[in-house]
Amino acid sequence: MSKIHLMWPELDKEMIDAAIQAWQNEKMVMGESVLKFEEEFAKYIGVKHAISTSSGTMALFLALMGSKLSKNSNILTTPFTFIATSNAIIHAGMNPVFADINLNNYLLDPKKSEDYLKENNTEGMMPVHLYGHPIDMDKFMELKEKYNLVLVEDCAQAHGAEWKGKKVGSIGDFGAFSFYSAKNMTVGGDGGMVTTNDDEAAEKIRSLRDCGRKDKYTHIYVGYTARLNTANAAIGRVQLKRLDAWNERRREIANMYRNLLADVEEIALPPEDTHGKSVYHLFVIRTKKGERDKLKQYLNENNIEIGIHYPLSNNMQPVYQELFGFKGGEFPNSEEAAKNVLSIPMHPGLKNDEVKYVAEKIREYYSR
Numbered sequence: 571m572s573k574i575h576l577m578w579p580e581l582d583k584e585m586i587d588a589a590i591q592a593w594q595n596e597k598m599v600m601g602e603s604v605l606k607f608e609e610e611f612a613k614y615i616g617v618k619h620a621i622s623t624s625s626g627t628m629a630l631f632l633a634l635m636g637s638k639l640s641k642n643s644n645i646l647t648t649p650f651t652f653i654a655t656s657n658a659i660i661h662a663g664m665n666p667v668f669a670d671i672n673l674n675n676y677l678l679d680p681k682k683s684e685d686y687l688k689e690n691n692t693e694g695m696m697p698v699h700l701y702g703h704p705i706d707m708d709k710f711m712e713l714k715e716k717y718n719l720v721l722v723e724d725c726a727q728a729h730g731a732e733w734k735g736k737k738v739g740s741i742g743d744f745g746a747f748s749f750y751s752a753k754n755m756t757v758g759g760d761g762g763m764v765t766t767n768d769d770e771a772a773e774k775i776r777s778l779r780d781c782g783r784k785d786k787y788t789h790i791y792v793g794y795t796a797r798l799n800t801a802n803a804a805i806g807r808v809q810l811k812r813l814d815a816w817n818e819r820r821r822e823i824a825n826m827y828r829n830l831l832a833d834v835e836e837i838a839l840p841p842e843d844t845h846g847k848s849v850y851h852l853f854v855i856r857t858k859k860g861e862r863d864k865l866k867q868y869l870n871e872n873n874i875e876i877g878i879h880y881p882l883s884n885n886m887q888p889v890y891q892e893l894f895g896f897k898g899g900e901f902p903n904s905e906e907a908a909k910n911v912l913s914i915p916m917h918p919g920l921k922n923d924e925v926k927y928v929a930e931k932i933r934e935y936y937s938r
């Protein structure tokens with residue numbers, strides 16, 4: 571079996587042609603394709619506004635900057651996510667504060683969030699739809715109302731995921747998406763998108779990402795150069811057309827893994843959908859203590875690429891230990907997940923035979 575990749579971005583001829591057309595016929599920056607991509611993305615998510623940005627981190631950051639939150643606001647988020655989630659809060663001059671995850675689904679725990687909110691002044695929340703699994707938005711919307719919070723959904727890993735029929739990114743005050751090359755859809759490089767129904771915030775974010783412009787030489791904010799390039803938007807438009815079919819294939823692969831691994835007692839499989847629809851950005855299993863790295867090595871030796879998302883929860887990252895004085899032990903579920911999770915190959919281009927081979931090698935490891 572030739573190498574089985576963990577993830578693999580799709581880039582077909584239609585996408586490459588669209589980028590070339592955009593370079594040849596449009597402004598390289600803020601061309602027609604950018605506006606069309608934003609319109610189409612807003613329609614897809616089911617919101618009034620989608621504002622493209624240069625990355626997912628910038629999308630999170632600009633959502634906070636466009637909101638009514640002021641500097642030094644406390645924003646509750648999860649320590650078990652890519653560090654960009656909480657970095658965006660710091661860049662916005664605000665303070666990330668954390669509650670632990672639920673070990674069954676690796677997502678910010680609503681009960682632990684409420685325990686924190688009861689005791690501490692908090693102005694905003696940034697839950698993450700990690701691995702493509704929609705978080706329980708009923709519970710987080712309840713917390714938003716009860717504690718009067720701005721809610722930014724980190725949808726970087728969840729393009730097209732749904733909670734009770736609604737797309738993530740359309741439920742809270744803001745959604746923020748990443749189009750980094752490994753995501754469920756990409757723009758052929760870095761990119762991001764903010765989604766919102768808030769007209770005033772949308773206008774501010776549009777200006778902020780474009781040097782704080784009102785028009786070409788009038789600036790109303792200290793803005794940023796955080797735009798999505800036109801050729802990337804042109805690729806994004808074609809990717810968006812393919813997204814639903816790709817996500818369907820991801821769900822099919824997830825079901826195959828579930829069936830093939832159901833009786834392997836030594837591992838925990840990802841949570842099943844209840845009221846939502848996961849888009850399986852990653853298929854993450856959890857091993858018993860001390861087994862993860864051995865299983866990883868075995869799969870690597872058998873030509874299977876493996877990922878770990880993430881080997882450190884953010885309270886264990888050197889930069890946050892220095893900044894916030896974390897010592898470890900603050901978020902036991904996140905720390906345990908970081909030690910035992912393993913991402914196995916998941917992308918729409920995987921063949922059924924490859925899925926079966928991966929499952930077979932996992933079974934083989936445990937039956938030796």
Ligand SMILES: Cc1ncc(COP(=O)(O)O)c(C=O)c1O
Nearest residue numbers: 625626627652654655726748750
């Ligand atoms: C959960 C999460 N949040 C934020 C980001 C940041 O996105 P970007 O890399 O596009 O800045 C990523 C991905 O990289 C992510 O996975």
